[in-house]
Amino acid sequence: MTAHMHSFTSAQSLVSTFADTLCAQLREAIEQRGSASLMVSGGSTPLPLFKTLSHAELDWSKVTISLVDERWVPGDHADANDRLVREHLLQNHAAKANYLSPYTGDETPEQGLSGAKERLSSMAQPFDVVILGMGGDGHTASLFPCCDQLEQGFTTDELLLATHPTKAPHARISLSLKAILAARHLYLHISGQGKKAVLDQALAGSDPYELPIRAVLQQAHVDVYWSEA
Numbered sequence: 001m002t003a004h005m006h007s008f009t010s011a012q013s014l015v016s017t018f019a020d021t022l023c024a025q026l027r028e029a030i031e032q033r034g035s036a037s038l039m040v041s042g043g044s045t046p047l048p049l050f051k052t053l054s055h056a057e058l059d060w061s062k063v064t065i066s067l068v069d070e071r072w073v074p075g076d077h078a079d080a081n082d083r084l085v086r087e088h089l090l091q092n093h094a095a096k097a098n099y100l101s102p103y104t105g106d107e108t109p110e111q112g113l114s115g116a117k118e119r120l121s122s123m124a125q126p127f128d129v130v131i132l133g134m135g136g137d138g139h140t141a142s143l144f145p146c147c148d149q150l151e152q153g154f155t156t157d158e159l160l161l162a163t164h165p166t167k168a169p170h171a172r173i174s175l176s177l178k179a180i181l182a183a184r185h186l187y188l189h190i191s192g193q194g195k196k197a198v199l200d201q202a203l204a205g206s207d208p209y210e211l212p213i214r215a216v217l218q219q220a221h222v223d224v225y226w227s228e229a
């Protein structure tokens with residue numbers, strides 16, 4: 001396991017260092033390939049990062065952003081990660097970025113899968129930067145320990161899959177493990193002692209079906225950005 005810890009006392013100090021690193025990598029990708037791809041997670045943890053990134057001086061018109069996972073709800077729904085990205089990241093300088101939502105408007109994520117894959121196929125791949133979150137149950141992206149699709153998520157060669165967590169709201173669309181592991185720069189962004197305890201537990205054990213984040217930590221180099229508060 002190669003988890004490289006970057007620890008901070010406050011979310012604000014984490015965010016300013018992390019945003020600088022991300023911007024340098026996105027700039028480098030633009031120089032190398034002419035464009036850059038950035039995959040972000042939803043939930044509450046990334047909001048201060050989104051705000052700081054939105055003010056970054058970067059050629060955002062060459063950056064395409066999408067989501068590591070999305071709840072299968074319309075973009076204006078209170079639980080949509082899409083809404084968080086639009087309201088907190090695609091602002092200020094970053095308003096010039098291209099944004100591709102994986103939500104297609106189909107009735108189910110299964111029905112939307114091919115459309116979502118088609119949409120994301122225009123992004124530079126493997127993705128330049130993938131930022132994962134993690135839940136208290138050890139889920140990452142929408143690969144939940146409680147969903148029947150976990151094995152599929154761990155083994156499929158496809159970019160995306162539909163998942164149906166039984167202990168979290170909404171059907172989801174999620175990057176597969178393979179797509180996550182292929183990232184040029186892979187991050188886990190978490191905060192608080194509770195999440196640190198889950199991470200320590202993940203690093204100390206071996207069963208990825210118990211804590212899905214283990215599947216990532218076991219197979220890739222992950223830079224973990226953790227803040228105490």
Ligand SMILES: O=C(O)[C@H](O)[C@@H](O)[C@H](O)[C@H](O)COP(=O)(O)O
Pocket residue numbers: 041042043044045046068069070071081132133134135139140141142
């Ligand atoms: O849509 C989602 O649910 C997320 O992408 C999910 O994987 C998130 O990263 C974790 O649940 C952590 O969420 P918090 O940051 O809110 O703790």
